[in-house]
Amino acid sequence: MMNNSLAVRTSFLALVIFWPAIAVTTWAAEVKAPTPYRDSGADNEQLIDQLNREIRLLKASVNRLSGSEAERNGLALTKQLLRRSELLQLNGLFNLALLDLQLAAEISASNGNPLLQSMSIGALGELFHKVQNIESFQGVQPESEKIAELLQQSHDIAMTTGVPQLISIANTRIGNWYQDSGENDSALQAHKRAVYYADQSNSILMQSSSRIPLIDSARVAGKQDLALITAQEVVSRSSGITSTNSRMEILLKLAGNTVLLEGKEARFLSKDALVSVIGINTPGANRRVRAAAFGELSSIYVAEGDTERAIDLTQRAIALAPDAHHLAYKWERTLGRAHNDVGDRELAILAYRRAVSHIDRVRPNIPISYDEGRSSFQSEFAPVYLELADALLIHSDAVKDQIQSQNALVEAQMILEQLKGSELQDYYRGACVIEQASSIGESYPPGTAILYPVILDKRLAIILNVGDSLRHISVPVDRDTLGSTVGVLAELLRLEGKQGTIRRLSRNMYQWLIDPISDVLAENKIDTIVYVPDGVLRTVPLAAFWNQEAEQYLFEQYQIATVPGLTLMNPEQLSRQNRTTLVAGLREPGDVIAKLPAEYYTEALSDNAAGVRGGIDSRSAGNDEIIRQQHVLEFVQDEVETLRQASPATKVLYEEEFSLTNFSEEVRNNPYRVIHVASHGWFGGKAEDSFIMAHDDLLKLNQLSDLFKSKQYSEKPVELLVLSACQTAKGNDLAPLGLSGVALASGARSVLGSLWLAADESTQLLMETFYANLSTGKMTKSAALQAAQREVRFEFDHPYYWSNFILVGNWL
Structure with a gap:
């Protein structure tokens, strides 16, 4: 499969201001590239420091001066704010970038300068476009309609100026928005308009830049011929770009888009563009751009099976920019794959280790976005860890030395444990600190595998x-x-x-x-x-x-027993003395029905479509009653009474008493060792979608960690948390992480919960038998569950009735 890393969209801004007439010629292009590149030797952080100093001086002068001088400095300040915003975004500092863009838009509006106003508003819309799925972004995240409104407003202001570069920029941004929204035909037309206006300018760089996104939108729209023609036009125009580094960037981005096209001609164009970049080795040429060209060309040769050439090119990329961690991990991964292909396992492992090291260096600064519950870390970086683990596993089989084999297996398992921790962090969207041990336990109780x-x-x-x-x-x-x-x-x-x-x-x-x-x-x-x-x-x-x-x-x-990871659980057995118990039971939900998430409410109604009034997406008193009756748990009262009688040290919250406030106060103020919740629970693809029903409100998974923060639980954690009526979302392999998340959020050593909601009668029998077995003091939790499942299977043979319950965490 072709490496698509060149096709990652980014933007660059070039602002040229002609003084003293205060006429501003502005251009920018939204292009496909592996990463943004600055001029040779210039580090983003150094540039930001320089801009910080200039902006402080300009702000002071604007506040001090008045009239045309203040206006002139205000425009200069706007320009520098736009530049700094771009650099801040490259470093993942989107919140700071937002502040700069908002100030830039405010200044340009107050000065009445439509050129910078259009650029500021357009850049603001573009920023919101970028951060739509980045949940760590703390700024205001408008709806899609607002983003489209900002981009259109920028376009309308640009049209009043008559400046073709500015109009081209606005159309490029709108085209990118359309393409990411799946409106491919509209994206194609917007990108065509961007080219049309760019060609009316005298900037060859602008003409070349505007064609880069058109190549991709033509490809997506199935216009292969148009994409190829446009790529050839970029090649012919790029020779006239006077700036060496700008020409290198354009060619690199051209290669990134043409490599995605079909046919030998497109492959040749991509290779030729990369070779041209590599061939530019004049003083001042951007070494990182050259390094990227070596790296991307090596990816093409890997895909073609020319491993020897790929290895050489990758090594040259690494040598040119060894400190470019955000690029070097890709090159090292390519090198690892190439060494694997020729059977050099040890060299492959070394390359993969370096790739992981590069990722670890940049990981704190990586903005995390989410798609269907999975973070960009899982999609972009986790495969590198997995490939390293795979290489280590194969190596463990190949080496004859037993110690080396065991070391390879231990390393592979620790690499995989990092991924297990990352998955749980994703489930909580980083809101819950997942504590992992630094190593895997070396021994477990006899008879355990x-x-x-x-x-x-x-x-x-x-x-x-x-x-x-x-x-x-x-x-x-x-x-x-x-x-x-x-x-x-x-x-x-x-x-x-x-x-x-x-x-x-x-x-x-x-x-x-x-x-x-x-x-x-x-x-x-x-x-x-x-x-x-x-x-x-x-x-x-x-x-x-x-x-x-x-x-x-x-x-x-x-x-x-099931555990989320070996570094995420403690196998030591706790004392079973003074097992104080809290039982919370809910037979029929109360006001909580009105608090159910829309997605859950709609799915529940769809299961009872015959009796639904007003459609399955309609909340009404009648539909609320349907949901209420659907969630009645007939055997909960018997379940609660059985547990009450089993132990004198049992506190019961039943029906209305099981309010969110009462439950929270009980948990916070009393050192319970066993907590049993007999109420509906739902675990979706992320923690914020997961909940347990109290009578009046939802207990969200994110709230659990707050309930168990008291010192008493850190010294004596909950030994067992039982959720006897929970279920996980169908077809979502992240949803079962909710049970693991409950254990980690609450600090409970063990959680007994169900993957789906089975019949009340079988559940009551399983719970009654499980606690009876556990109360003897002669069975571990896993043995008590096994015996309970045997008992249920004797009465209900089908696995629907007894296999839904899993024990998560400590099994002793």
């Missing part, structure tokens, strides 16, 4: 921790086959039928994850499996995997 699957593109890797050693097993099942099997199985387990199909699919899962390690488990007399699921594997319970030969489900052979 750690099952650590890793889903790779072409295989399933299993790391098995048994005793004080690790093993790596490679299973020949690709990501798509595994994913489709898990997807169907997860859906069927939530239903009460098709048990034959469920057993067939769960047999496949058993063959992939358990059969390859069954001999080792038997040899080491394993009775407990601690499971660290990866990706889609989180959506199906290990307990339901079917052993065809023994005609048993896996839970009948082994006690099972």
Whole structure:
């Protein structure tokens, strides 16, 4: 697959002011490039420091002076604010950039200068466009309509000036907005207008720059011929660009867009542009641009299978700009892949390690955006960590020295643990500090095995921790086959039928994850499996995997516990004395119905479409009542009474007493060791969408950590938190992280919760048996759950009734 890193959109601004007439000629272009480049040797932070000094002086002079002099300095200040805003954005400081743009727009409006006013408003709209999905951005994030309004306002003001460069800029920004909004035809027309107005200027740089986004919008719109013609026009015009560095940037961006086109001619244009950049080695030439050209050309040769040439080009890129961490990680990754292709595993591992080191250097400054619950870190950088882990796993099999093999496995597992922590940080959007141990525990109780699957593109890797050693097993099942099997199985387990199909699919899962390690488990007399699921594997319970030969489900052979990561849990057993218990139960929801999120409300109504009034997206008293009755839990009262009678040290909040305020006060003010919540809970793809229902309000997952911050819980954490009526969103492999998130947010050593909501009767039986087993003091939590599931299966054979409950965290 072609490397698309050149196709990352960015912007650069060039502001040329002709004094003393205060006529401003402004141009900018929104282009495709791997990263913004400044002039040779100029560091962004140094440029920002220089601009800071100039802006302070200009602000002081504007405040001190009056008349035309103040106006002239105000315009100069606006220009510098625009420049600094651009640099701040390059460093990920979007909030500071916003302040500069707002001030620039205010000054240009008060001075009545339409040129800078258009540029300021357009830059402001462009900034909001960039940060739409960046949740760490603390400024105002307007709706799409507001962004479009700002861009159109900038365009309308530009049209009044008659300055073709300014009009071209405005059309380019509008075209980019249309393209990112999926309006491809409108994007194409806007980019064509940008070229039209650029050609009316006398700036060859502007003419070349305006064509770069047109290449991409033509490609997206299926206009391959137009894209190629436009690319050729850029080549012919670029030779007339007098600035060496500007010409290098244009050619690099041209290569980034043409490499995405089909056919040999496009490939040739891309290569030729990169070779031209590499060939510019005059004094003052931007070394980082040359380095990027080497790196991107190496990616093309990797795709073509010319590994030897790719390695040479990548090494030259690294040598030119070793401190360009945001680029060097890509080059080192390319080098790692190339070494892997020719069988140089050790060199590949070294390159991947350097790539990860570069990422770690820039990671604090990376603006994080989210798409369907996954952060830009997961999409852009996590694959590098995964490729390093994969290389280490393969290396562990190849080396003969046992110590080297074990070291490679330990390193691979620690790399994977970093990804586990990042996933949970994503789930909380960085709002919850995930504490990870610096190393993995070296030993676990006798009879315990750690099952650590890793889903790779072409295989399933299993790391098995048994005793004080690790093993790596490679299973020949690709990501798509595994994913489709898990997807169907997860859906069927939530239903009460098709048990034959469920057993067939769960047999496949058993063959992939358990059969390859069954001999080792038997040899080491394993009775407990601690499971660290990866990706889609989180959506199906290990307990339901079917052993065809023994005609048993896996839970009948082994006690099972699930952990989000080995550095995210503590295997030590807590004292079971003075087990004070809080039980909160809700049979019928109250005012909380009005607080349910729209997405959840609509989905719940769709399950009862026949009785819905006003449409499934309509809130009404009638529809609220439908939701209320749908969420009645008939057996909760019996469940609560059973727990009340089981222990004299039990506090009960039932129905109206189970308010958000009462529950919060009880948790904050009393050192409960067991907390049992018998009420609906919902875990979506991120923490802010997840909640537990109290009678009057929602207890959000983000609020849990605040409830457990008192000193009493840091000294004596909750031993067991039970959510007996929770469920996770269908088809979302991030949703089960909610159960892990509950454990981490509350500090609870163990959480017992369900992946889906089963029948009240079977749930009550499972809870009653689980607590009875636990109260004997002779069973671990995992053993108590195993025995309870056996009891339920005796009454209700289908795994729908008993496999939904998983024990997360400490199993002892």
